[in-house]
Amino acid sequence: MQEKFVLEQFDGESVALSLFSDVKNSREIRQSIVEGNVEAGVLTAALVLAPLQVLAATVKAVHAQKNGRLRTRNVNSEIVYNMSASRSIMDSFSKFGIQDDDEAIVVVTLGDSCAQIETLINGTAVPLSGISEFTDTDRIKKVYKIKDAELSAGSLLDAVVSRIASKEFVSY
Amino acid sequence: MSSTLGASESSILLKQGAESKIHAVTFLGLPTVVKERFPKTYRHPALDASLTRERMKAELRAIAKCRQIGVRVPVIYFVDEQKSSIYMEHIQNSNTVRDFIQKVQAGSGDAQRLLVPLMAKVGAIIGTLHSNNLIHGDLTTSNMLLLEPAADANIILIDFGLSYVEASAEDKGVDLYVLERAFLSTHPNSEELFAHIISAYQEANKKGLREVMSKFEEVRLRGRKRSMVG
Numbered sequence A: 001m002q003e004k005f006v007l008e009q010f011d012g013e014s015v016a017l018s019l020f021s022d023v024k025n026s027r028e029i030r031q032s033i034v035e036g037n038v039e040a041g042v043l044t045a046a047l048v049l050a051p052l053q054v055l056a057a058t059v060k061a062v063h064a065q066k067n068g069r070l071r072t073r074n075v076n077s078e079i080v081y082n083m084s085a086s087r088s089i090m091d092s093f094s095k096f097g098i099q100d101d102d103e104a105i106v107v108v109t110l111g112d113s114c115a116q117i118e119t120l121i122n123g124t125a126v127p128l129s130g131i132s133e134f135t136d137t138d139r140i141k142k143v144y145k146i147k148d149a150e151l152s153a154g155s156l157l158d159a160v161v162s163r164i165a166s167k168e169f170v171s172y
Numbered sequence B: 001m002s003s004t005l006g007a008s009e010s011s012i013l014l015k016q017g018a019e020s021k022i023h024a025v026t027f028l029g030l031p032t033v034v035k036e037r038f039p040k041t042y043r044h045p046a047l048d049a050s051l052t053r054e055r056m057k058a059e060l061r062a063i064a065k066c067r068q069i070g071v072r073v074p075v076i077y078f079v080d081e082q083k084s085s086i087y088m089e090h091i092q093n094s095n096t097v098r099d100f101i102q103k104v105q106a107g108s109g110d111a112q113r114l115l116v117p118l119m120a121k122v123g124a125i126i127g128t129l130h131s132n133n134l135i136h137g138d139l140t141t142s143n144m145l146l147l148e149p150a151a152d153a154n155i156i157l158i159d160f161g162l163s164y165v166e167a168s169a170e171d172k173g174v175d176l177y178v179l180e181r182a183f184l185s186t187h188p189n190s191e192e193l194f195a196h197i198i199s200a201y202q203e204a205n206k207k208g209l210r211e212v213m214s215k216f217e218e219v220r221l222r223g224r225k226r227s228m229v230g
């Protein structure tokens, strides 16, 4: 149930996104991440609006890794950090990373590191195209600080992607 | 399922300016332009690097602020800091306002009637910027993209490398003056058209308007004196 994308800019490196619902062991998954045993970025599905948002965060992470400019532990944690418009690492993780009571999550894997995380998840794989069912738009507006005036100049996704891309330069 | 993302190999040079190049690429599967600022050889390298960075930062900040106040700008997709490059939405099916005005003025057609509402829109947008204390710094009709169909007067503002936040009437007056100079030299004998920009501006920026307008007059006068002397 993965959706694969090829990052042509980076020698054809690929990224896979998958969505899980009815996840029963988010606490355990989060523990494994903290212990460094998970080679994936694992996100709260409620704050995921569209694949483009996650891909914008992923491209930044891969680019930072290639240039030796990661701000967090590894490229996977960097994806989680990049999802946020905030420059606080703690704040980004606690909002966009998997939470203990999450029932829906989005898993981002780079290259071929996919298989191992999927066996850890006790939940149901669902098509990524169904993401909007799990998206909490009000929370997205709140977390990214998006007011109505901004939505007259473009979509919510436009606002989110622009924030992710320029977070090092703009304070929100 | 697999789709190819990232900037494609085929990139087309759209514009080559004095300080930047604009390439058209595909990025994350989307039509994108890359605005790359490059060093100017006559400047000191260290100074140049920091100036280039400041311009890119100013551009990103102003674009963010515009979006927040409801002024249409390109979506930002990615920033390559080392290459001083901004990847942004390619506004397709558009002309610069400059090209549009020139095309209309060269013809004798019916399109003339579109210019007044278009100028009103331009004035309203600048008024919105100024009422939020955002100074564009390089207002010209080349830095405004007009979406097709032109009758809808959908304008997207670009080129914010000289932008900054400032409340003073003087800076707003100068911003208007820069536009007037650029406008009248690109579009000769268009004083009347420019007046429509100013009147729409006055509707959209009531806050401290009198001071802004008197500063505008003042800079104009200074400009005229200077050109008589020089």
Ligand SMILES: Nc1ncnc2c1ncn2[C@@H]1O[C@H](COP(=O)(O)OP(=O)(O)O)[C@@H](O)[C@H]1O
Pocket: B014, B015, B016, B017, B018, B019, B020, B021, B022, B033, B035, B074, B088, B089, B090, B091, B092, B096, B142, B143, B145, B158, B159, B160, B161
């Ligand atoms: N996002 C965009 N979409 C479409 N065309 C663009 C975009 N950005 C720039 N351009 C084109 O490139 C030209 C130069 O870009 P600009 O940002 O104004 O740089 P410069 O500082 O060189 O003037 C514009 O006048 C416009 O024709």
Ligand SMILES: [Mg+2]
Pocket: B142, B143, B159
């Ligand atoms: Mg320009």
